[in-house]
Amino acid sequence: MTNFTLYExxxxxxxxxxxxxxxxxxxxxxxxxxxxxxxYRLLTLAGFYMxxxxxxxxxxxxxxxxxxxxxxxxxxxxxxxxxxFHLTTLLLLLPLLWHYxxxxxxxxxxxxxxxxxxxxxxxxxxIAFIFLGFDKIIYVLAESIQLIGYSLLLISLLLVLRYxxxxx
Numbered sequence: 001m002t003n004f005t006l007y008e009x010x011x012x013x014x015x016x017x018x019x020x021x022x023x024x025x026x027x028x029x030x031x032x033x034x035x036x037x038x039x040y041r042l043l044t045l046a047g048f049y050m051x052x053x054x055x056x057x058x059x060x061x062x063x064x065x066x067x068x069x070x071x072x073x074x075x076x077x078x079x080x081x082x083x084x085f086h087l088t089t090l091l092l093l094l095p096l097l098w099h100y101x102x103x104x105x106x107x108x109x110x111x112x113x114x115x116x117x118x119x120x121x122x123x124x125x126x127i128a129f130i131f132l133g134f135d136k137i138i139y140v141l142a143e144s145i146q147l148i149g150y151s152l153l154l155i156s157l158l159l160v161l162r163y164x165x166x167x168x
Contacts, residue, residue: 038075041085045071048092055099086129093123114156121149 010027013020049067074088100116103109128142 041075042071044089045074045085045092048089048096052092052095055096082132083130086126086132090123090126090130093119093126097123111156111159114152114159118149118152118156121152122146123149125149 007026007028009024011022012025013022015021049071053064071088074084077084097116097119100112100119104112104116125142125146128138128145132138132142
């Protein structure tokens with residue numbers, strides 16, 4: 001949504017000995033794109049961390065402080081090395097995958113299997129994103145894989161909303 005560049009006309013002044021040259025030029029800014037990417041990455045990491053907290057029920061303030069610190073450090077370095085963000089996301093997904101895998105083995109529920117498949121596919125897309133520097137086609141492949149993973153999560157949500165039992 002923020003993948004566009006803002007352009008504006010500016011006047012530049014350059015001193016050339018006794019003369020001063022003033023000319024009109026076009027200046028561009030990618031700040032909107034960079035802020036949108038940063039917000040996306042922040043919300044992604046925060047969302048996966050919240051899911052991690054829900055399922056692990058760990059109340060250690062030290063763990064919370066360390067995770068928030070590492071997420072901030074990861075966000076700082078992602079502007080220079082995108083693979084750090086995807087590696088951090090993958091590391092946040094691994095405990096979730098283990099939880100959903102254990103849940104599927106225990107309950108053998110179709111919705112649980114669909115959720116496990118969705119998160120597994122998202123984890124595979126994060127692995128593909130890590131290798132984005134090798135070829136540009138990997139970006140399209142990784143985004144497509146990620147879309148499939150999120151689509152499976154959406155389908156599982158719709159199934160739960162439609163067929164889920166209501167508590168009294």
